[in-house]
Amino acid sequence: MCHSLASKGHIQLHFLRSEALGTSTAGRRVCVTTMHKKEFDTTLNPRVVALKLSKTMALTDLASSMREGGMDVVGLAAGEPDFDTPSQILDAGIEALRTGKTHYTPNTGTHVLRQAICNKLEQENGLEYTPAQVVVSNGAKQSIWQAVLAVCSEDDEVLIPAPFWVSYPEIAKLAGAKPVIIDCPAQDEFLLTPAALKASLTPASRLLILCSPSNPTGSVYSRKDLEAIAEIVADHPHLMVLSDEIYEHIMYAPAEHHSFAALPGMYDRTLTVNGFSKAFAMTGWRLGYLAAPHHVAKAAAAIQSQSTSGASSIAQHAGVAALQLGPKGGQPVQRMREAFQQRRDFVVKQLQQIPGVTLVEPKGAFYCLPVMASFFGPSASADGFGAIPDADTLCRYLLETGLVATVPGDAFGAPDCIRISYAASMADLEKAMERLSTSLKKVLHNSE
Numbered sequence: 001m002c003h004s005l006a007s008k009g010h011i012q013l014h015f016l017r018s019e020a021l022g023t024s025t026a027g028r029r030v031c032v033t034t035m036h037k038k039e040f041d042t043t044l045n046p047r048v049v050a051l052k053l054s055k056t057m058a059l060t061d062l063a064s065s066m067r068e069g070g071m072d073v074v075g076l077a078a079g080e081p082d083f084d085t086p087s088q089i090l091d092a093g094i095e096a097l098r099t100g101k102t103h104y105t106p107n108t109g110t111h112v113l114r115q116a117i118c119n120k121l122e123q124e125n126g127l128e129y130t131p132a133q134v135v136v137s138n139g140a141k142q143s144i145w146q147a148v149l150a151v152c153s154e155d156d157e158v159l160i161p162a163p164f165w166v167s168y169p170e171i172a173k174l175a176g177a178k179p180v181i182i183d184c185p186a187q188d189e190f191l192l193t194p195a196a197l198k199a200s201l202t203p204a205s206r207l208l209i210l211c212s213p214s215n216p217t218g219s220v221y222s223r224k225d226l227e228a229i230a231e232i233v234a235d236h237p238h239l240m241v242l243s244d245e246i247y248e249h250i251m252y253a254p255a256e257h258h259s260f261a262a263l264p265g266m267y268d269r270t271l272t273v274n275g276f277s278k279a280f281a282m283t284g285w286r287l288g289y290l291a292a293p294h295h296v297a298k299a300a301a302a303i304q305s306q307s308t309s310g311a312s313s314i315a316q317h318a319g320v321a322a323l324q325l326g327p328k329g330g331q332p333v334q335r336m337r338e339a340f341q342q343r344r345d346f347v348v349k350q351l352q353q354i355p356g357v358t359l360v361e362p363k364g365a366f367y368c369l370p371v372m373a374s375f376f377g378p379s380a381s382a383d384g385f386g387a388i389p390d391a392d393t394l395c396r397y398l399l400e401t402g403l404v405a406t407v408p409g410d411a412f413g414a415p416d417c418i419r420i421s422y423a424a425s426m427a428d429l430e431k432a433m434e435r436l437s438t439s440l441k442k443v444l445h446n447s448e
Contacts, residue, residue, distance in 0.1 A: 051170050055411040056419075059395070063405035074424065074432040077405040079215060079367065081423045083281040083339075085318075086332035092321030093285075096314045105310040108301045109136025109289070113316045116323040117289055124327060125259040127272070129291045135300045136319075138311050140246050140275035140288030143300075145171050147242055147271045147290050148207065150299035152177040156206035161192040162413030163369055165215045165244070169413075177206070181413055186360050186371055190217040190414075194228045201236060208233065210260060211244040213251055216412045216419040217369045218344075218362020220255040223263075230263045242271045246288070247365040249279035249328050252341045255363035261291075268293050276315075278365075279333050280322045285315040340366050343422040343429055350433040351420075354440055366423040369409065373416040375443045382443050391418055397443070402435035 059077040066073045084090075096102070108114065114131035121127040137143045148171050152158060157180045158172040169179035182200045184190050192210070210229070212221040221229075233239050243260040251257055261270035275288030290300055304310075325332055344362060351357050356374030372394060380388040385401060388394050391408040395418055398404050409417030422429055 047174050047176065050173055054166050056166055056407050059399075059405050059407055063399075066399075066403075071403060073399070073403045073405055074428045074435070075405045076420045076422070076424060076429075076432055077407050079278070079365075079421050079423060080283050081278065081281045081336065081340075081366070082425050082428075083336050085281050085285070086322075086325065088325060088332070089280060089282065089318045089321045093314050093318040096317035101313050101317055103313060105313050105316055107305045107310050108297075109134065109310060110313075110316050110320075113320050113323075114289075116320050117291070120323050121259075121272075121291060125272075126262045127259060127267070127291070133291055133294055133297045135290045135292075135297055135304060136311050136316065137288050137290065137304060138308055139277065139286045140244070140273050141167060142304075142308065143273045143275070143288045143290040144168075144242065144244065145174070146300040146303045147273065147292065147296065148172060148177065149175045149303055150296050151240055151271070152206050155204065157202060157204045159197070159200055159205055159208040160413075161196075161210070163190055163214070163216050163409070163417070164209070164413050165211060166411050168209050172207075178204070180205070183413075186358060189360050190214065190219045190369065191221060191225060192229065194232055197229060197232050201232075201239070203238075205236065205239050207240050207242055209242045209244065211247075212257070213247040213255075213362075213364025214367075215247065215365055216367045216407075216409075216414070217360065218365045218367050219360065220251060220363040221258070223256075223258045226258055226260055226263055230260070230266050233269060234265050240269050240271060241266065242273065245272060245274045246278050248274065249333050250337055250340055250366060251364040252337075252344065252362075257364075271296060276319055276322055279329050279336075280325075281336065282315075282318070282322065285312070285318060287311055287315045287319050339426075340422070343424075343426060344368075346426065347420065347422045347429060347433065350437065354437055356440070366421060368420050368422065369412070369414060369417045370420065371416050372409075372418050375440055380443060382439075388443060391415055394418065394443070398436060398439055401442075402432075402439040404432045404435050404439075 056077055063073045063075040111131055113136055114134040117134050118129050118131055121129055152175050154176045156177045158177045159180050159182060160168045161182045161184045172179040180200055182196050184192050233241060241260055248257040261267050261272050272291045276282040347368060348361055351359050351370055358371035362368045376388045376390055376394045382397060385397050388397055391410060395406050395408045398406055407419040409415055412419060
């Protein structure tokens with residue numbers, strides 16, 4: 001990753017190509033001769049070599065580095081709320097520190113937290129789990145990884161609707177499974193249709209990943225949508241569903257959240273993942289959980305016991321306080337949700353006023369994924385910058401000329417798009433939208 005500026009002023013974003021970690025030597029024994037004439041083996045695990053670096057994290061790091069260098073960059077790449085953790089949650093964490101709750105917890109989480117999660121799932125999602133079916137981890141990403149590893153064998157297929165969260169395919173590959181990408185175009189609101197699902201199923205299909213509300217699109221599946229998918233799942237006994245519900249509390253009326261496991265016949269077929277980072281502004285606390293059938297929870301617990309062991313004791317005590325704020329996070333989360341909706345409305349309005357932008361209005365989360373194909377291609381260019389052949393280059397152009405960090409859509413399986421996070425403050429969003437509009441209008445003019 002390079003954070004320097006080239007002689008012509010272009011920011012070096014070589015990492016935007018998302019190269020895998022290895023080279024053509026992957027899987028072969030490679031020896032390096034040192035200055036002392038000793039040779040040693042530098043071979044890496046082929047699964048690790050095949051992994052792609054996260055463009056989201058790379059761009060976020062780059063924007064931070066540019067700001068540290070004195071550049072007024074507005075970061076719309078990271079999916080991180082700009083709010084601080086609510087005071088009630090902070091107080092619980094501080095109390096845990098002061099009262100000596102700083103020791104190891106049970107591998108799967110404290111009983112108090114797992115029971116609180118069970119209560120939440122029953123009251124808000126209509127799901128009955130016991131604490132033995134809940135595995136608390138260091139963030140929902142770990143919960144997803146352990147769930148995939150628990151149920152997928154070598155060469156099993158993991159069905160991933162695109163656009164998708166950047167880590168889903170990489171997690172599948174790391175587990176030895178095969179990611180199967182299902183294109184869900186903008187005309188379908190980026191949602192998986194029954195026809196597309198049926199066309200993708202094979203005897204090797206093992207896991208379907210659903211995310212509602214969606215990162216990166218903000219799209220939300222209605223109950224009718226999910227019921228149609230559930231009917232297909234019911235006819236394929238080998239297929240399970242991982243339901244990523246991390247954004248469930250960040251939804252905008254009239255959209256409503258529906259847990260896949262609550263649908264008829266889907267409880268034993270569903271691995272529900274959730275966490276505290278997004279709704280409760282607890283990204284740095286690293287706390288998530290898996291709720292699943294007993295055999296899957298037991299397997300995930302075994303994986304965790306041999307990797308990280310239990311999550312932070314302080315974060316777990318804070319998590320209990322978060323679940324005690326009230327239904328759907330109570331007033332603290334409601335205030336954040338209202339702010340996100342205001343920001344969503346503003347960003348949508350601004351993007352819709354830019355000729356050439358096609359936008360599916362997000363109904364949840366804090367992302368939008370505008371289709372930007374009008375702004376790049378063989379004839380697209382901008383004065384003083386040069387050709388803009390693809391979304392990667394478009395994002396580099398926006399960062400260089402507008403000082404706005406966005407993420408190329410190919411990271412999410414949507415090469416015609418870019419992802420914009422509106423989790424930033426209104427002041428930053430106002431600045432960013434003005435800059436984007438100015439830069440994009442120049443590109444459109446030069447493309448014609």
